[in-house]
Amino acid sequence: MAMCFTILGSSSSGNCSLLATNHCKILIDAGYSGKQLCKLLDSVGESIDNIDAVFLTHEHTDHTAGIRGLSRFQHLEFYANHGTAKAVQSKLSRRPSWKLFETGTTFQFRDLDITSFSIPHDAYDPVGFIFKNGNGELFTPYRSLAWATDLGYVSELVKERIRQVDVLVLEANHDIEMLNEDTKRPWAVKQRITGRHGHLSNHAAKELLDTMEEPRWKQVYLAHLSKDCNSVEKVAQTVTNGKNHTRAYNITVVPPGETVPPFEL
Numbered sequence: 302m303a304m305c306f307t308i309l310g311s312s313s314s315g316n317c318s319l320l321a322t323n324h325c326k327i328l329i330d331a332g333y334s335g336k337q338l339c340k341l342l343d344s345v346g347e348s349i350d351n352i353d354a355v356f357l358t359h360e361h362t363d364h365t366a367g368i369r370g371l372s373r374f375q376h377l378e379f380y381a382n383h384g385t386a387k388a389v390q391s392k393l394s395r396r397p398s399w400k401l402f403e404t405g406t407t408f409q410f411r412d413l414d415i416t417s418f419s420i421p422h423d424a425y426d427p428v429g430f431i432f433k434n435g436n437g438e439l440f441t442p443y444r445s446l447a448w449a450t451d452l453g454y455v456s457e458l459v460k461e462r463i464r465q466v467d468v469l470v471l472e473a474n475h476d477i478e479m480l481n482e483d484t485k486r487p488w489a490v491k492q493r494i495t496g497r498h499g500h501l502s503n504h505a506a507k508e509l510l511d512t513m514e515e516p517r518w519k520q521v522y523l524a525h526l527s528k529d530c531n532s533v534e535k536v537a538q539t540v541t542n543g544k545n546h547t548r549a550y551n552i553t554v555v556p557p558g559e560t561v562p563p564f565e566l
């Protein structure tokens with residue numbers, strides 16, 4: 302095994318995934334309370350004591366709600382860029398062990414190479430990540446995973462970054478009709494969600510899948526679904542609609558709030 306990836310939960314109300322290699326275990330985002338996160342780890346036979354670090358994409362609560370609780374664990378390191386760390390820290394009384402990176406750079410953590418890239422979203426300095434393991438040799442081939450949720454549109458930079466990975470986690474946030482018909486959200490919020498710095502619709506996610514040239518993907522997760530304005534069925538219908546539904550990779554739509562079985566890559 303080079304890497305093992307488990308989505309502990311993903312929706313517009315909470316996001317956290319576990320990525321394990323031979324030499325480290327990390328969380329990508331921590332959008333549930335510390336207590337809930339410990340339970341989620343428990344449910345997949347893991348413990349917070351074995352987690353080495355948490356990597357944050359941006360400061361929104363559905364990605365950082367657990368930082369307060371997790372900051373009690375002194376062995377944990379929290380990786381974020383300056384903008385995100387500052388925004389999260391401003392709401393905390395304790396100071397977790399921050400490790401700052403610069404957006405757009407590649408750095409190492411144990412046996413992982415991590416590259417962050419800017420995404421268009423209404424946060425201080427939101428990023429997506431590429432996690433890469435292996436050195437390209439026979440028994441240690443390159444394996445990589447891209448995390449790209451919370452983006453208003455797919456920029457050229459994002460396209461370029463996510464094309465050559467084995468596993469892609471991509472946002473499919475809302476069904477446009479369901480969002481338009483929703484009565485809970487005021488017009489301004491709907492404008493924010495569909496704006497250039499909001500969230501990716503099912504159609505936008507499908508368009509990316511359909512137009513990407515020669516992706517390396519083996520597995521694509523469509524994640525960060527809105528509980529009110531989307532459904533697993535809607536996402537599945539949208540991505541299989543039309544001519545381009547024979548794909549060389551597997552697609553899993555992540556049901557909001559459910560843990561997805563581990564994927565080894």
Ligand SMILES: [Zn+2]
Nearest residue numbers: 313361363451
């Ligand atoms: Zn989010």
Ligand SMILES: [Zn+2]
Nearest residue numbers: 359361422451
């Ligand atoms: Zn967000």
